[in-house]
Amino acid sequence: MLRRLVVLGWLLLVPVAAQLPEPYRAYEQAQRAEDARGLERLLEEPGYVQILAARALARMAASSPSRRLELAERAARFENAASDWLWVGRLREVLGDAPGAAEAYGKALPEPEAEAALVRLAGAGVRRAYAALYAGRAYEALLEALPAEGEAVWRGRALAGLHRYAEALPYYRAWAGEAREGWLALGRLLLRLERYAEAEAAFRAAGGAEGAYGRGRALEALGQSDAAVRAYLEARTPEALWRATALLERSGRTAEALPRYRELAQGGSKYADDATLRLWVLARRRGDAALEAWAYERLEGGLALLAGKEGPEPPAPEACAAANAAVPGRATVEQLLREGREAWALGEARWWAARLDPTGAWGIVGVLQRHGLWGASLRLARDLPGLPRHCDWPLRYPRAYPERVRREAAAFGLEPELLWAVMRVESRFDPEAVSPTGAKGLMQFVAATWADVARRLGEAPGDPFDTDAAVRYGAYYLRRLLDACDRQLVCALTGYNGGPGYTRRALAAAGGDVWDFLRFQPRDEPREYVERVLWAYAVYKALYGSGR
Structure with a gap:
């Protein structure tokens, strides 16, 4: 009876496998038969099939450990997956490369096996394991791995x-x-x-630009503004x-302040656009037409949209016809997607995108989007x-998610282009996105x-990883913020990123002036967020607004 079920299962699988592209059909057959020669071919x-074959061979005992390591590293470098780095770590240990094993296990964190291996290697005197545990934020494990005496630097960093x-x-004092x-x-710890x-x-004892900047932070916190300015100007870094x-x-x-803003505006730091906008605002307030024109031009x-500049022009369809040309790999990606092999299709897309010219690579991105793989397509496009x-x-x-976005935008009186812009900046359309602060889903709640x-x-609260719920909650929340901000978009977007309470306090501190609010709010992230959403919103309107 069991044998009949096995045969029946095999027969049920054959029609599916027969529709796979030839190399993938050969891979399934070779893997099922544990055919090392077939996998080698x-x-x-x-x-991507070569990555699958490399992974399978690395996990078979048919080859030497050194050959298996070579193949495991090939798969790990492409996939950067914890499971692949675990195999690299195991094989490096077998070959006596303990420091290399520690490096590989570090890339496999937070897998429990990787953490345990690093603690074991650290106990055997492999100091690279300390760095791997720290980089992987396995601080408790690092404390466990450290010897009873010594290693003040690592102990202090783990505790911090x-x-x-x-x-x-005390450990930082010893480090100093x-x-x-x-x-x-x-100094940073004392702050x-x-x-x-x-x-x-x-x-002050540290010296240099970093030391001067740190002194500025400390003096500013002490209320010694003039001394803090002198320290900051000594540091001369953008921040x-x-x-x-x-x-x-x-x-x-x-x-x-004006010449320092100008210095920032001419640089390449994240403050360049903020400093340019502030120069424009101050020039208008001071009646300095030349400076206003200089800043506006930059x-x-x-x-720039806040200053009244025109939004971007959309690309002309006739100029982009070449982007739709046939490209290698496209047919294989589409066939794998039709057969429900999404993971393989995404691997195939990544493999080809890394090797094609830009036009071909963007053609692969388009394939993913036609199949609704919005988050994966933007990861590939990044x-x-x-x-x-x-x-x-x-x-x-x-x-992305066009029907859902249009439906919820209409329900809450929003432009769909605004909802797409916020969603793109929040999660890059990945419904399973999780931020370091624990925000989840498409709209990052x-x-x-x-x-x-x-x-x-x-x-009742829905699932934040559910696309329908995420779009509906996001549209409602954005509508509520716009109403609370009297339809002021900068205020609403800051509230979405920094929270309504943060936004109310920062606006009140600026006397309700949106320009001073942008300049003097205490955190950089909401200001940078507003800029990114405004630009995405402008591009979406250029591409799709007004019935385009």
Whole structure:
């Protein structure tokens, strides 16, 4: 009876396998038969199948450990998956490469086997295991792995990683006695402990631009604004100049801030666009037409739209016809998707995108989007170069989940382009996205806000990873923020990212002035977020607005 069931199962599988592209059909047959020679032949086949074959061979005992390691590394470098790095770590240990094993296990964290292996290697004196545990944020395991005596630096860093700052302090003091880096680390720890005078002394001992910046932070916290400005100007880093200009403005020394804003505007840091916008605002307030024109000319991206600049022009369809040409790999990706082999199709797409010219690679992105794989398509597109005349924009800014977005946008009185822009910046259309702070899903809700929206909608909280629920909750929340902000988009977007309470406090501190609100809010992230959403919104409107 059992044999008949096995045969029946085999017969049921055959029609499915027969529809697979030939190399993948050969792979399934070779893997099922544990045919090492058949798998070896597939290593030369173009496409993701060679990665699958390498992985399978690495896990078979038919080859030597060194050959298996070579194949395991090939799979791990392509996939960067914890399961593959575990095999690399195991095989490196077999071959006596303990430091290399520690490096591989570090890439497999937070897998329990990887953590246990690193603790074991650390106990055997492999110091690279300390760095791997720390980089993987396995702080408790790092403390467990450290010897009873010594290793003050790693012990202090592990304790600080666990937010046990007071316990970490003596170890940081010992570190400071050994190296300049230790003084910098001690200064940062003392800032966290709000021991500002001691922090200033530690940064002074460290010296250099980083030390000067740290002194500025400590002096600013102590209320010594003039001394903080001098320290920031000594540091001369973009972040230091940004903080110095804020202090100069607040103390009525705007004229001194202007050349520093100009220096930032001409640089390449994340503050360049913010400084340019601020120059434009201040020039208008001061009646400086020349400076206003200079700043206006340099304004780009989302913040330029706030200054009244025209939005971007959409690409001309006739200029982008080449982007739709046939490309290698496209047919295989589509066939795998039709057969329900999504993981293999995504692997095939990545393999070809890394080897094709930009036009071909964007063609592969388009295949994924036609099959509704929005998040996967943008992951693939992240590192691709743009196409001439912005022909990549329709793929870089797709109308993801179109029916859901249009339905919920209409229900809550939003433009679908705004909802797409927020969703793209929040999660890049990945319904399973989880941020370091625990925000989940397409619209990146933290648990408390998700529950509050559900309560206001009069329903039990849905699943934040459910696409329908995420789009509905996001549209409702964005509508509510716009209403609370009297339809002021900058306020609503800041509230979406930083929270309504943060936004109310920052607006009140700025006297309700949106320009001062943008400049003086205490955190950088909401301001950068607003710029990114505004730009995405403008691109979406250029591509799809007004019935396009």
